[in-house]
Amino acid sequence: MYHSQNAFNPQQGLLNMTSSENDPLGRNRDDISNDIDTMEAPPSGDDQDLDQAARRKRYHRHTQHQIQEMESFFKECPHPDDKQRKELSQELGLEPMQIKFWFQNKRTQVKTQHERHENNLLKSENEKLRADNIRYKELLRNATCPTCGGPAAVGEMSFDEQELRLENARLREEIDRVSAIATKFSPKSPGSYYNMPSRSLDLGVGGNYGAQPGMVGEMYDGNDPFRAFPLPTDADKLMIVELALMAMDEVTRLALSAEPLWVAGSYGTEILNEEEYQRTFPRAIGQNLGFKTEASRQSAVVIMSHARIVEMLMDVDQWANVFCGIVTRAVTLEVLSTGIAGSYNGALQVMAAEFQVPTPLVPTREHYFVRYCKKHSDESWVVVDLSLDHLRPGAVRGCQRRPSGCIIQELPNGYSKVIWVEHVEVDGREVHDLYKHFVNSCLAFGATRWVASLDRQCERFASVNATNIPAGDLCVVIGRKSMLNLAERMMLSFCNGVGASTAHVWTPLTIGGEDLRVMTRKSVNDPGRPPGIVLSAATSLWLPVPPTRVFHFLRDEKARNRWDILSNGAIVEEVAHIGNGRDPGNSVSLLRVNSSNTTQSNMIILQECWSDAAGSYVVYAPVDIVAMNLVLGGGNPDYVALLPSGFAVLPDGSGMKNGPGPIIETGSGGCLLTVAFQILVDSAPTAKLSIGSVTTVSNLIKCTVDRITAAVTGAAAPN
Known part of the structure; x- marks a missing residue:
């Protein structure tokens, strides 16, 4: 039985x-x-x-x-x-x-x-x-080192040393956090909510090119302008609440209105009709600075839940990371309301942020504003921003953030529809002539760029958490997430170091007719970079070819030996590949340079390429082979030291297109190319920057630019 x-x-x-x-x-x-x-x-x-x-x-x-x-x-x-x-x-x-x-x-x-x-x-x-x-x-x-024939590495350090540096960095962050809390409640500074801990400014880098203490791109140094932003008084807080409610109403109406309030603009962006806006909103919120207005609207369906998007927008660290190509620095100065019943419904916070374009030739925009989040219905949320510059008497203001923000609507299967409104008043006289069309088309800081960045990051999150790995991926499944996280850190480092952020001091140079910007960074006890003096150099130029042609040329590993001087004409092979979005051009790759020269054979390069409606990036960095073995095995990517270099390819603003879509390839529109290199010039942090180092990097960029120009335009290659 x-x-x-x-x-x-x-x-x-x-x-x-x-x-x-x-x-x-x-x-x-x-x-x-x-x-x-x-x-x-x-x-x-x-x-x-x-x-x-x-x-x-x-x-x-x-x-x-x-x-x-x-x-x-x-x-x-x-x-x-x-x-x-x-x-x-x-x-x-x-x-x-x-x-x-x-x-x-x-x-x-x-x-x-x-x-x-x-x-x-x-x-x-x-x-x-x-x-x-x-x-x-x-x-x-x-793979072997191109100089000594041994294992290739970015920095000569063992994993024990890297682990110690990582632990030191974590301890410094903990000390900074405790110091900030102690300062906040110190009787010497009552009511002070935001006191950013000071960082070391003993840079010790100088030379004949204007390098000086403060030149290193520390994220928050002793001259951080965010320190000057005032905290609202009790009387100000009542007014801020009223302004936030008015801004919420205006953004909601702007997001849901149609013609004649909005008209078709360049690259699928909707542009605000100023005359109709004045009639619809006769009592404009904010002061009239007398500057030109940039107002645009864009919408998209993204692969992320509406609740997750709201969380990213209301958490300043997540917000800055998601929009790393736009937001260089951001901080929450004071939280006036945390929301109702543990949600962000009714959350109100005073913030400061700096926005940039990936080039040193466009000044950044600093904003001091209030962010308000409200649940609009069971299926949608609204998040709005409004400048509080009137609380800064005597401050020199070059821009003002009028009611801006987005509506996030819930869709089935974890998707959301986002309608973004960006409305600013700005003094654009300091923009370089090369970028005036791009800025005036509302692509530089407009709604299209914000929505495109959000859409790309949502695709990235979906790719990191994907369980059904595409058949075309050449990377092992075990190290997929670690490799994507490493590429994300590489892209974040590149974006933070290529723009005109006030956290950095660029030194303009003119070498061979090229407008080159140079700055130095001192890397000490930073587990994300090799130790020593790092030289960052960037230049921007216009090319008379569509952006897509330049992007696909730069991302093609078979064409890399035509512009990459360090590859010395060798064949480049892709040994690992991860798709990172809908566009097949969006990917993370591991490249190997197969050179007949034994001193340069088997060079390993980590590269990420992505393109959206506002621009394209190709960013790469030499990687330590031993560390990459651990990453491919699912290890911690924080141990890999990176010095990212790469390219930002933007439309020049002269092309026109009806409807949303990728970068334009119609008409006579050209593209704006930014080339940026980071090179370790000396492994000793106390070393001085030499004239030879600057000359070498300048010649490297100039030669690279000449080769790219010749390749994409069909001109004769330079000797």
Whole structure:
């Protein structure tokens, strides 16, 4: 008889049965599962305990006809309700409880078979991935340093040293955090909410090119202008609440209105009709600075829930990371309201931020503003910003943020629709002539760029968390997430170092007719960079070709030896690839330079390429091979030291297009190319910057620019 280890629980109505592979009658487990058994309810009373166990195991074998009928019904409905079980019992001559138990055990059997099949598939896939992992590691293990012939590395340091530097960085952050809290509650500065801890300014870098203390691009140094932003008084807070409510109403109306308030503009962006705006909103919020107005609207469907997007916008750190190409620095100065019942509904906070374009030739824009979040309905939220510059008497203001923000609407399957309104008044006289069309087209700081950045980051998050890996990916599954996180840090470092942020001091140079900007960085105890003096150099130029042509040329590893001087004409091979969005051009790759010269053979490069409606980027960095082996095995990417270089490709603003879409390739419109290099010129942090280092980097950029120009325009290559 079939042996059951678990007794029937009449309160739960479940029968849990376990068995050996075969019972004493010689039937296997699958045969037994088809013999759905019934049992009688155990009699109550202590005097019947001996008989109870025996009666619990009294089973009845079903006929073949009964089994076939229930099998057929199971295919149509695996979970019959009470009425269906009663009809089956009458038709087959069984009790409803017998029908119930048969379907329970049948579902268990199907689930077990399915899991067994999945386990076999996973085991086969695991063996395949293991073989790929061994092959990739072997490829990386054979790479050598181009100078000494040993294992290639960005910085000569062991993993123990890297781990110590990482721990030191974490300890410094903890000290800064505790110091900030202590300063906040110090009796010497009552009411001071925001006191950014000072960082070391002993740079020790100088030379003949104007380098001086403060030239290093520290994110927050002692001259941080955010320190000058005032904190609102109690009287100001009441006014801020009223302004936030008015801004919420205006942004909502702007986001949902149609023509004639909005007219078609360049690159699929909607431009605000100023005359109609004045009629619709006669009492404009904010002061009239007498500057030109930039107002645009854009919408998109993104692969992220509306609640997650609201969280990113209201958390200043997440907001700055998601929009790293636009936001160089951001801080929450004071939280006036945290929202209702643990949500962001009604959250109100005073913030300061700096926005940039990926070039040193466009000045950044600093904003001091209030951010207000409100639940508009069960399916949508509204997040708005409004400048508080009137609280800064005497401050020199070059821009003002009028009511701006977005509506986030919930869609099925984890998607959201975002409608973004960007409305600013700005003095654009300091913009370089090269970028005037781009800025005036509302692509530089407008709604299209914000929405495009959000859409790209949503695709990135979806790619990091993807479980169904595309067949075209050449990277092992184990290291996929670590490699994407490493590429994200590389892109963040590049964006923070290529613009005209006031946190950095660029030194303009003119070498060979090129407008070159140079700055130095001192890297000490930074686990993300090799130690020493880092030279950053950037230049921007106009090319008479569409942006897409330049982007695809730069991202093509087969064409890399045509512009990359360091590859010395060698063949570049892609040894790992991760798709990072809908566009096939958006990807993270691991490249190897196969050179016949043994001193340059097997160079390893981490590269990320992405393109959206506002611009394209190709960013790369030499990587330590031993560290990349750990990353490919799923290790911590924070141990990999990076010095990212690369390109930002932007439309020049002269092209026109009806409707949203990728970068334009119509008409006579050209593109704006920014070339930026970071090079370790000396591994000693106390070293002085030499004239030879600057000259070398300048010549490197000039030669690279000449080669790219010749390749994409069809001109003769320079000698």
